[in-house]
Amino acid sequence: MKATIKDIAKKSGHSCSTVSRVINNNPYVSAETRARIQGIIDETGFRPNNVARGLVKGKMNVVVCIIGDRFNQFYAELFSAAEEALNELGYLAVLCYTNYDPAKEEKYLEAVTENNFAGVIMVTAPETPQLTNNLSKLAFPIVLTNRYLVSVPTDVVLTDNYYGGYIAARHLLDLGHRRIAHWSGPDNSTASRDRLRGYCDAMQEAGLQVRDGDVWKGNLQETGGYQFACRLLENPGDVTAVFCGNDMMARGVVVAYAERGRKIPDDLSIVGFDDSPIAVTGTVKLTTVRQHAREMGRAAAEMVVNRMANKDQPHRRLTFTPELVIRESTAACRRTDGPL
Amino acid sequence: MKATIKDIAKKSGHSCSTVSRVINNNPYVSAETRARIQGIIDETGFRPNNVARGLVKGKMNVVVCIIGDRFNQFYAELFSAAEEALNELGYLAVLCYTNYDPAKEEKYLEAVTENNFAGVIMVTAPETPQLTNNLSKLAFPIVLTNRYLVSVPTDVVLTDNYYGGYIAARHLLDLGHRRIAHWSGPDNSTASRDRLRGYCDAMQEAGLQVRDGDVWKGNLQETGGYQFACRLLENPGDVTAVFCGNDMMARGVVVAYAERGRKIPDDLSIVGFDDSPIAVTGTVKLTTVRQHAREMGRAAAEMVVNRMANKDQPHRRLTFTPELVIRESTAACRRTDGPL
DNA sequence: GCGGGATGTAGAAACGTTTCCAGACAGAGT
DNA sequence: ACTCTGTCTGGAAACGTTTCTACATCCCGC
Incomplete structure (x- = not known):
């Protein structure tokens, strides 16, 4: 033995x-x-034996990262940084994917309770009543990232998504684009809503009106971008630029255009979001809004262990400012024919 | 409290x-x-309280899946099925990515020991001396998948990779291709080696010789396929078909060709491997060799809990037979000019 | 030479379960 | 009437740590 x-x-x-x-x-x-x-x-x-230790200490030195989407490399990057920091602080970090399924989310949170895991870093969760109900009575530290909940105060680390949306649109406006679409994900996250607001405000500031038909909501993956691009190609209108909800979606757009022999940025300017690794793979490097994934990950890790020590401190919200990274997928607008 | x-x-x-x-x-x-x-x-x-329970039982009801590559959807699928089965059997499944780093692998295995986790399902690990050394003295059940180790007997669930390589090449031969390249990953896994053997044997059977220059080893990701495709496009020779080590690589090839306005399968026939979800996203659906990811995942789960009960039973190797799935990326060879 | 704070060590309780053991009771078979 | 077997229950040990309490010892300043 x-x-x-x-x-x-x-x-x-x-x-x-x-x-x-x-x-x-x-x-x-x-x-x-x-x-x-x-x-x-x-x-x-x-x-x-960590189990015995865990019994007397009242918690296992394990932090669980609960992530909705295993395809998004931005989250992967964030987790990887969080893991690094957690290891330095003496914790093991493990991963669970929910596929945005609230039932799975609940299952994992329950598992954390039963196993006395030390805490949770949760990356994106649609705000369901169950979730908020659960979160409000959880006994362990939990820090949310990327989006916050309106109904429950929690520790959270965020990107300033409003500003991100604003600079994305601003950049395209500066390039002379006037009809700028915004393709994003489902409307159930503060992240999406804030980016949308930023985009709208930038448009208005430029004296432009966002039409209903300019904002499309779909899935935030490559297939989503691909489908929207196909739809746009079939029925071009006078859209000359797109601000995508994330880089995966932007990649999908690039692929759809490439397959039809259309050129990016000549035929369409594209701004992504995240600056995840896929922004620079492929031939057209994406202009995108960089979220500071690694910094956010480390911050989330520190926040979660910090709360272990100070259970009753007020909840904190840490916001990182994103920045525009200009690469090859955007260019000056060449179409001058249409009105506006 | x-x-x-x-x-x-x-x-x-x-x-x-x-x-x-x-x-x-x-x-x-x-x-x-x-x-x-x-x-x-x-x-x-x-x-x-599972921790107290874990202390007296000598193990936590947690199974860790250690995966090398977070990009490969085949593994994701396999894990998801394993998780499902493990949950049914009363275990929590969590995930760790090693990024093929032996040090991380070792760290996770150590964590499993220290936390008395119930077992490990390990998806792909390059066979390093440390690993084999560690594995041979581990006290908990571990089942390997996708590749086995030559130096240490373990429980393992596999695809018959030799056969997979064989039917891939056979399919291309049947379509009339004669110069068939094979692009795969590093040579350190039994999976790659077995597929290569299958491919070579099929070629020989057809009276063809595999030349050194026909087998390229790189990274098994989209970028790997992309790079190889670029290399081939620059210096075409008489290769008319490629058997890729996995679907991600095949996707990379498709992208490279699309970007240059070349047509698949007209200009190149491609066979992938895995039949992972990405095989059917994008315009050209891939002909590929299906691995039974979900069945393999469930089998691995059952194997790992089975070994918990019977610590001393002999090690088992379960092999699934892959099958060819014909879609749009392969077509009859049209080039008849060159010798072979 | 004596109280008093560091320093070093041991013993035992505590953490929250499961499980072993022992005992009580009931019904059945002799 | 008696064992015997099966059902139901409680007490206490065990799992492997940490931590609380207690007790020495030492050195210091008076």
Whole structure:
């Protein structure tokens, strides 16, 4: 069987307490004692049992990241940074995908409770009544990222999506575009809504009106962008630029145009969102709005362990400012024929 | 604080043992007692603490899936099926990505040991000395999938990759192709090697010789396929068909050709591998070799819990037979000019 | 030479379950 | 009437840690 702390205690002639102290780097151990015990630990290959530790401490040193969408590399990047930070802080990070299914979300949150995991970093969750109901009575730290809930205060780390939407539209306007579409995801997240507002305000500021037909909502994946692009190609109108809800969608647009021999940015200017790795794969590098994925991930990690120590501090919202990254998918508007 | 089994015992006037019995559906509880206790459990919202349970049972009911590659949807599919099965069997499934980094792999395996997780399903791992060394002394059940290790016997569920390579090449040969390239991943997995063998044997059977220059090894991702396709386009030779190591790679080839206005399958026939979801997204649906991802996932799940019960049974290797799925990326060879 | 704060160590309780053991009771077979 | 077997229940040990309490010892300043 695996060696326990008692075995080490017996072998070294010391008590469990003392062995525990050397394991946990408690200063109240003499140099000789520490050396002797450490020697035995090393030669035995003893590793403390985290389950027992978890029982007395009241929590396992495991943080679960619950993510809606496994295709979005922005989340992957965010998680990877969070994991790195969590490891440094002594926690194991594991991943669960919900596929945006509220039932799965609930299942995972329940599992966290039952297993006394230390906390949760949750990346995107549509705001369902169950979720808000659950969140409000959860006993462990949870930090949301990317979107916040209007009905429940939580710790959250965000991008300033309003500003992101604003600079995306602003950039296209500066290039002379006048009819700018916005393709995004379902309307159930603050992230999407805030970006939309930013886009609308930029348009209005330029004296342009956003028409109903200019904003399309679909799935935030490559297929979504692909489909919308096909729809636009069939019925071009005078749209000369598109602001996409994320880079995956933007990629889908590029593919649809490439397949028909149309040129980006000549035939259409595209701004993505996220600046995820796929923004720079493929021939046309995307102009996009960079979210600071790694910084957000690290911040979320720090926030979640911070809350473990201070259970009752007020909830905090940390907002990162996105920035425009100009690459090859946008260019000055060449169409001058239409009105507006 | 959260209710414990003792609180329930006190409230119901019964002992902890009895409460435990109703929680675990032990038959030795009278109907009335069970009803009364269950009532209290329900009204209290009591949930047993898995950590305490894990301590006495010697393991947490958590299975970790360790996956090398988060981009490959075939693995995602496999994991999703495994998770489903594991949930049915009473286990929580969580995910860790190694990015093919042996150090991360080791870290996760260590975490499994320290946290007494119930077992591991590991999807792809390059066979490093550390890994084999670690695996041979692990105390928990582990089942490998997709590739097996030559130096350590383990439980493993596989696709018959040799046969997969064979039918892929055979299909292209049947379409009249003679110069068929094979683009795959690094040579460190049995999966790649077996597919290569199958492809070579099919070629030889047809009286054709595989030349060194026909087999390229790169990264098994879209970028890998894209790069190889570019290389081929620059220097076409007489290759008319390609058998790709997986669907992502095949997709990359399609994109490269589309961007240059070349037609698939007219200019190049492509066979992928996996039949992952991306095989049917995009305009050209891929001809590919289907691996039975969901069946493999479920099998892996069953295998891992099976081994928990029977620690000393001999290791098993379960092989699924892949099948060719013919779609739009392959067509009869039209080039008849060159010798072979 | 004596109280008093560090420093070092051991023993035992505690964490929340499961499970082993023992005992009570009932009905059935002799 | 008696064992015997099966059903039901409670008490307590066990799982492997951390941590609380208690007790030495030492050195310091008086």
